Amino acid sequence: MTMEAAAEFESHRPRLFSLAYRMLGSASEAEDVVQDTYLRWSAADRSAVRTPAAWLTKVMTNLCVNRLTSARARRELYVGPWLPEPVLTRTADGPLGPLETAEQRETVSLALLTLMERLTPPERAVFVLREAFGHSHREAAEVIGVEEAHARQLYRRARERLDRPRRHFAVDDTRRREIVERFFAATLDGDLAGLERLLADEVTAWADGGGRVTAARRPVTGRAKVLRYVLGLSSRPEAAAAAFVPAEVNGEPALLALLDGALLAVVVPEIHEGRVSAVRTIVNPDKLAFAAAQLA
Incomplete structure (x- = not known):
């Protein structure tokens, strides 16, 4: 050629x-x-x-x-x-x-x-x-x-x-980022009341571990269940040792979990009508390889 x-x-x-x-x-x-x-x-x-x-x-x-x-x-x-x-x-x-x-x-x-x-x-x-x-x-x-x-x-x-309305990015960018930042702060601080105010009634959390690492095998649905789920994740010993870095992932505000510089997880909340309507967490190391290379 x-x-x-x-x-x-x-x-x-x-x-x-x-x-x-x-x-x-x-x-x-x-x-x-x-x-x-x-x-x-x-x-x-x-x-x-x-x-x-x-x-x-x-x-x-x-x-x-x-x-x-x-x-x-x-x-x-x-x-x-x-x-x-x-x-x-x-x-x-x-x-x-x-x-x-x-x-x-x-x-x-x-x-x-x-x-x-x-x-x-x-x-x-x-x-x-x-x-x-x-x-x-x-x-x-x-x-x-x-x-x-x-x-x-x-x-x-x-x-x-x-079958989706065009509403995913209807919230002003600044407002959306602010809600995401408050969600992450409340999660890492274990702020139960703060999380309750931020989560939508029908919020759903997904975790993709692909069988490679421990992760929920089924979606977690409903404010009470998701509340317990995210607080449980933030209380794990590995969470205490990790560094959490804000980032933009797929055009959305996100949080990266790093341990000794290695990318462990990517967490991306979805915002609808001023509240967190979904939380997607990717922990499968195969799925994180491209983003990890971007950080290098």
């Missing part, structure tokens, strides 16, 4: 990664798919490629669709709740691209990425292409190789399956 062809691919790499991550919910798999796309680009007859961006997007999206098909079977055997791999997004030129608007942040939020597990691979492909990258129905259809009418149907089905 010529240096020009390699440089052409590298100019598209950030966009390809951010697309693959939204498709797969896994940073490590997104890196693998981008590399597979590079190998196909290096072997392609590039003289026949009129628009490299469109060619690369099509190849990579279909590689993601194939991976999602096989991933469904693997995730059915996953130990405990499955959550997406967290990605630090503290810089403007982060790996997930610009996150300047509520819509851009929502497409990488752990809440939406988790919900997208409900979609079939083609539905997810069309949804991501439309919602995150602004492709028309015709363009999305060309990418996945279907008729435009079918792409429209896939998109409509995806929206119906997700």
